[in-house]
Amino acid sequence: MPFRLHDSLTNALLPLPERTPGETSLYVCGPTVYGYIHVGNARPAVVFDVLVRHLERGGRIVRYVRNFTDVDDKIIQVAVENGEEPRAVSERFIAAYRDDTASLGCRPPWAEPRVSEHIPAIVAHVEALIAKGFAYATPDGDVYYDTAKFADYGKLSRRDLRAQDAERGRGKAGDGKRGEFDFALWKSAKPHEPAGARWPSPWGEGRPGWHIECSAMSHALLGDGFDVHGGGPDLKFPHHENEIAQSEPVYGAPMARSWMHNGFIEVDIEKNASFSDEVLALLPALKEADPELRKISKSDGRRLAELRARDASTLTPEDRAVIAVLERKVQFGQWFQLRRLRERVDGEAVRLWILGTHYRAPLSFDLSETADGPVFPALDQAEKRLEYLYDTRVKLAAKIASGGRGPASGKPALVATFEKLVRDFDAALDDDLNTAGALDPFGQVFGAANKLCDTKKPDPRDLDAADAAIDHLTAVLGLAEGDPEAFFARVTARRVKTRNLDAAHIDDLVRQRTAAREGREFLRADELRAELTALGIELRDGASGTAWRAV
RNA sequence: GGUGCGGUAGCCAAGUGGCCAGGCAAUGGUUUGCAAAACCAUGAUACGUGGGUUCAAAUCCCAUCCGCACCUCCA
Numbered sequence: 001m002p003f004r005l006h007d008s009l010t011n012a013l014l015p016l017p018e019r020t021p022g023e024t025s026l027y028v029c030g031p032t033v034y035g036y037i038h039v040g041n042a043r044p045a046v047v048f049d050v051l052v053r054h055l056e057r058g059g060r061i062v063r064y065v066r067n068f069t070d071v072d073d074k075i076i077q078v079a080v081e082n083g084e085e086p087r088a089v090s091e092r093f094i095a096a097y098r099d100d101t102a103s104l105g106c107r108p109p110w111a112e113p114r115v116s117e118h119i120p121a122i123v124a125h126v127e128a129l130i131a132k133g134f135a136y137a138t139p140d141g142d143v144y145y146d147t148a149k150f151a152d153y154g155k156l157s158r159r160d161l162r163a164q165d166a167e168r169g170r171g172k173a174g175d176g177k178r179g180e181f182d183f184a185l186w187k188s189a190k191p192h193e194p195a196g197a198r199w200p201s202p203w204g205e206g207r208p209g210w211h212i213e214c215s216a217m218s219h220a221l222l223g224d225g226f227d228v229h230g231g232g233p234d235l236k237f238p239h240h241e242n243e244i245a246q247s248e249p250v251y252g253a254p255m256a257r258s259w260m261h262n263g264f265i266e267v268d269i270e271k272n273a274s275f276s277d278e279v280l281a282l283l284p285a286l287k288e289a290d291p292e293l294r295k296i297s298k299s300d301g302r303r304l305a306e307l308r309a310r311d312a313s314t315l316t317p318e319d320r321a322v323i324a325v326l327e328r329k330v331q332f333g334q335w336f337q338l339r340r341l342r343e344r345v346d347g348e349a350v351r352l353w354i355l356g357t358h359y360r361a362p363l364s365f366d367l368s369e370t371a372d373g374p375v376f377p378a379l380d381q382a383e384k385r386l387e388y389l390y391d392t393r394v395k396l397a398a399k400i401a402s403g404g405r406g407p408a409s410g411k412p413a414l415v416a417t418f419e420k421l422v423r424d425f426d427a428a429l430d431d432d433l434n435t436a437g438a439l440d441p442f443g444q445v446f447g448a449a450n451k452l453c454d455t456k457k458p459d460p461r462d463l464d465a466a467d468a469a470i471d472h473l474t475a476v477l478g479l480a481e482g483d484p485e486a487f488f489a490r491v492t493a494r495r496v497k498t499r500n501l502d503a504a505h506i507d508d509l510v511r512q513r514t515a516a517r518e519g520r521e522f523l524r525a526d527e528l529r530a531e532l533t534a535l536g537i538e539l540r541d542g543a544s545g546t547a548w549r550a551v
Numbered sequence: 552g553g554u555g556c557g558g559u560a561g562c563c564a565a566g567u568g569g570c571c572a573g574g575c576a577a578u579g580g581u582u583u584g585c586a587a588a589a590c591c592a593u594g595a596u597a598c599g600u601g602g603g604u605u606c607a608a609a610u611c612c613c614a615u616c617c618g619c620a621c622c623u624c625c626a
Contacts, residue, residue, distance in 0.1 A: 008555095011555090029626080030626095031626075032624090032625095037626085038625085038626085039626095040625075040626050041625090041626045042626085043626065044626050045626085072624090073624080074624090157554065157555085157621085157622080158553095158554060158555085159553065159554060159622070160553085161622090180623090181623075183623070183624085184624095209624090210623095210624055211624085231626065232625085232626025233555085233556085233620080233621075233626070234620085234621065234624095234625060234626060235625095235626065236554095236555085236621075237554085237621070237622065237623085238622085238623055238624070239623095239624075242623090242624095261555095261626095262626075263555095263556065263557090263620090264556080264619075264620055264621085264626085265626085266557095266618090266619055266620075267619095268618085268619080294619095295620090296625095297625095298625095353563095356563070356564065356565095356573095356574080357563085357564065357565095358564085358565075360556075361556070361557070361564090362556060362557060362618095362619060362620075364563095364619085366562095366563090377562075377563085377575090378562085378563065378575095380575095381562090381563075381574080381575050381576090382574095382575095384575080385574070385575080387588095388588090388589090391588070391589080392589090395588095395589080428565085434565075434566095436564060436565055436573085437564095437565050437566075437572080437573090438565095439564090439565085439573065439574075440565070440572055440573045440574090441573090442573090443573060443574065444573080447590090450589060450590070451589085451590060451591095453589080454582095454589060454590055517584080520584080522584055522585065525584090525585080526584095526585060526586085529585080529586070529587095533586090533587095538586095538587060538588085539586075539587065540586095540587055540588065541583085541585095541586080541587075542588095549587095551587095
């Protein structure tokens with residue numbers, strides 16, 4: 001079956017566009033590097049990584065470009081606050097981004113352009129827009145895009161933005177803008193802004209506005225009318241709408257042949273919350289009065305601190321309910337950051353969790369509070385599943401290596417089954433990258449492989465078919481493809497650390513138990529096991545001794 | 552108000568007209584010195600609600616309720 005992909009522009013499932021036969025040109029909007037990324041940023045990173053892997057597995061060459069926006073107001077703000085150069089800020093968070101996405105099992109794109117390296121091209125692009133009458137400079141040295149001039153403005157988000165603009169009154173937009181939706185192509189440098197964030201231009205020193213970099217860089221690396229433009233759902237408007245408006249008048253052709261947006265990650269602060277009945281009763285009215293309470297915002301921490309600073313006796317029940325909600329919001333805000341979340345769950349589990357839902361459907365981020373701190377039910381489940389996948393790979397490799405094979409006579413029972421499951425898997429991915437659907441045959445392959453390992457003398461051809469199928473599946477989804485020992489070492493080390501366990505002490509208890517077992521003192525051995533179980537340690541007695549894991 | 556995505560069993564989540572999703576949790580079993588892991592078996596009148604079309608609806612049509620998000624810089 002040919003690959004079909006949902007196109008956000010037409011809202012239809014279309015065959016994969018192909019500007020050059022056998023090749024796919026893909027541009028995905030990357031992060032603005034002013035801070036650590038959160039789980040919402042993780043989703044497009046993972047989704048597009050799987051898209052690329054699947055297309056490449058199908059024999060295509062994929063030109064995958066994902067930019068770093070390293071010139072931006074927010075970066076300047078962080079730099080000024082910290083008294084460092086903007087460049088230092090962006091470098092630090094580019095490194096952090098790479099580390100975080102690597103933990104998610106994402107491979108680096110084909111190209112990772114940065115705004116700071118494309119300033120001349122951006123200036124030239126702005127000049128072209130002015131020359132064609134789509135942009136205007138103000139006396140202050142700013143340049144704005146004139147949205148009224150672009151007839152298709154709003155086509156991606158399917159909104160009649162120009163009518164809205166007229167309704168709200170052009171000329172009243174302020175900032176020297178002619179229309180409300182006009183946006184900055186070039187921003188003049190302000191006196192307090194650092195030297196590392198200003199570049200010369202025909203309109204004076206300044207920097208590119210947000211949006212223009214993607215038009216310039218996608219063109220520089222992929223040219224006109226490339227195949228797929230992707231990104232997070234919030235970028236649809238205004239970012240991608242503006243990219244279209246900037247690119248199409250200059251190049252006279254659709255910017256991209258298709259648009260791909262993933263769904264949001266939703267945070268429901270009420271779900272699994274341990275709010276008191278009083279709070280629950282007050283909540284609907286409070287949310288009605290203050291919609292800000294619904295969503296996580298940067299001001300939550302400050303607001304919470306203010307309320308806590310007040311004399312407790314002056315707090316109304318409503319105030320106390322707001323405090324409870326704010327506490328929950330702040331907690332979510334912290335753990336939503338991937339770097340923080342990785343203290344509790346493996347990046348690869350985050351990947352499996354993301355791939356368990358179709359990329360366009362909403363995905364909810366769950367957090368439950370326990371006596372031992374926050375737990376993430378869906379992510380913990382994914383991590384357990386990953387342990388199963390890696391365990392299976394270990395078992396299969398051991399079975400193949402140990403020569404525990406039967407005669408290659410008769411007919412192999414499972415070769416065709418494995419081949420069919422792989423076909424089902426590929427077919428699910430071909431259908432608009434249905435990773436959740438693909439996890440069905442994926443799981444069945446692992447189940448069948450496990451079963452095969454439990455049989456006494458499996459047919460070698462079946463074993464090889466299982467091995468080949470697993471290679472294929474894990475490489476495409478980027479799950480359980482690493483070294484199993486490294487995975488278990490990583491996960492156990494993290495758990496030992498979060499629970500303040502002493503690995504040497506555990507090793508010692510395990511040794512004592514082994515000695516007891518060898519002396520057939522099973523009572524003593526079971527006591528030691530119980531002690532370890534209480535610590536959250538699981539023992540696995542095997543042919544090559546006893547291994548332990550934190551669970 | 553506009554735009555978009557959803558509501559499927561205890562939880563998560565595929566599926567767009569007829570055939571089994573799958574995972575987690577649960578229960579019983581095989582195995583094991585005992586466990587763990589693995590495997591086997593078992594579920595449940597599952598499709599927000601009310602109508603309609605059809606031999607047949609989670610799937611199509613109409614109505615309606617609920618949730619989430621975006622609507623100038625958060626992926």
